[in-house]
Amino acid sequence: MRPISHKIHLFLSIPFGLLVTLICATGAMLALQDDIIRFLNLDYYYVEHKGTKPHDLDVIVKKVMDTVPDSIRIAGVEISADPRCSYRVKLSDADKSTVFVDQYTTQILGTRGETRFFAKVKQLHRTLLDSRPTEGTLFHGKYITGITAIAFIAIIITGLVMWHPARHQSIRKTLCHPMRSGWRRVNKVLHGTTGTFASIFLLIMALTGLTWSFQWYRIAFYNLFGATASVQNHPAHIDVLPDDPRLSEEILHGWKHAFKHLEAAENGYDVVALSPHEAFGYYLSNGNTKARDYYLFDNNGEIKNTKYYRDAKPDTKLRGWIYSVHTGSFGGIVTRIIWALAAFTGALLPIGGYIIWWRRITRRRGAHRCNDGCNKARMSDSR
Numbered sequence: 001m002r003p004i005s006h007k008i009h010l011f012l013s014i015p016f017g018l019l020v021t022l023i024c025a026t027g028a029m030l031a032l033q034d035d036i037i038r039f040l041n042l043d044y045y046y047v048e049h050k051g052t053k054p055h056d057l058d059v060i061v062k063k064v065m066d067t068v069p070d071s072i073r074i075a076g077v078e079i080s081a082d083p084r085c086s087y088r089v090k091l092s093d094a095d096k097s098t099v100f101v102d103q104y105t106t107q108i109l110g111t112r113g114e115t116r117f118f119a120k121v122k123q124l125h126r127t128l129l130d131s132r133p134t135e136g137t138l139f140h141g142k143y144i145t146g147i148t149a150i151a152f153i154a155i156i157i158t159g160l161v162m163w164h165p166a167r168h169q170s171i172r173k174t175l176c177h178p179m180r181s182g183w184r185r186v187n188k189v190l191h192g193t194t195g196t197f198a199s200i201f202l203l204i205m206a207l208t209g210l211t212w213s214f215q216w217y218r219i220a221f222y223n224l225f226g227a228t229a230s231v232q233n234h235p236a237h238i239d240v241l242p243d244d245p246r247l248s249e250e251i252l253h254g255w256k257h258a259f260k261h262l263e264a265a266e267n268g269y270d271v272v273a274l275s276p277h278e279a280f281g282y283y284l285s286n287g288n289t290k291a292r293d294y295y296l297f298d299n300n301g302e303i304k305n306t307k308y309y310r311d312a313k314p315d316t317k318l319r320g321w322i323y324s325v326h327t328g329s330f331g332g333i334v335t336r337i338i339w340a341l342a343a344f345t346g347a348l349l350p351i352g353g354y355i356i357w358w359r360r361i362t363r364r365r366g367a368h369r370c371n372d373g374c375n376k377a378r379m380s381d382s383r
Helices: 002-031 033-040 057-065 116-127 140-162 165-176 183-212 215-224 249-265 314-327 333-382
Strands: 074-080 087-091 098-101 108-112 271-275 278-282 292-297 303-307
Touching: 002 033, 002 116, 002 140, 002 333, 033 116, 057 074, 057 087, 057 098, 057 249, 116 140, 140 183, 183 215, 183 314, 183 333, 215 314, 249 271, 249 278, 249 292
Parallel strands: none
Antiparallel strands: 074 087, 074 271, 087 098, 098 108, 271 278, 278 292, 292 303
């Protein structure tokens, strides 16, 4: 079993190793993307809360409208349940900018556009920078990522088979005395031990990530959990109506009324997101970070239609859990850090494997040269 696993492990690792490193490294960065951005912009995201009540929503939005050009539309507002978090007003410009406002003083803290670096990292992770094609053509980047994930699953499983428990005594000696063992031996042991400890997390990431690459796998995965995979649609960009480039007083009043209704509902939302005639209440601390209630309201803010997460279809709930488990966001900052470390380990494993493979090749070549030299010496002596 081990010789076969060794061959499969080697033959798959050589062509897919660099792609695995690329996908895992970008995944590690994306796992902590929001935390990194928030840490670098603490003055934008957090305000001083002295117990005062925040200003009405329409007052805050008007303040932002007075500071942006007439051609820029207000796409929505995000409000956190944490009183220390600032209000975030979304704009519809090309950079998808966000204006951060102190809700207690209406002071504009600053404006940030979508982080282009992380946007490229996300595209690299998902599609290897390949753009979505027109109808009827293959999405090559997405499929290459999916094939790499399948190969990575096989690499992890065969690697676990190869790493025999009987060698643990030698492993302990190597890690306790690295200088005596030599860096090549240490690299080999670290390759096996870190890969073993990170394998469960890497398998979870690969198995859930495949649902975005192949329709047949998505259908099978959803059926396994008793759900029916729906056709994936491109998410629509929330924006104001085309014939209303500036939010009217009526719509702003509707936002204010709708937000007060969501506050009075006491559903325990972590974040409330408002857009013209729509509102979403997110349960970010519920494990499923995509769990949300949906509200449709008129210009006066009167709720016309409501779709609660508790009544959602199984495929909708499963889709959110797949995303949360894949990104490690289901348990907050702790699981995000664990997932990021595991993904970073997955990025380093192919590098260590290439070193082991190259060392083995050079050693074999040296042995062949030695054998050839010995044979020539024997032939000359016999003469």
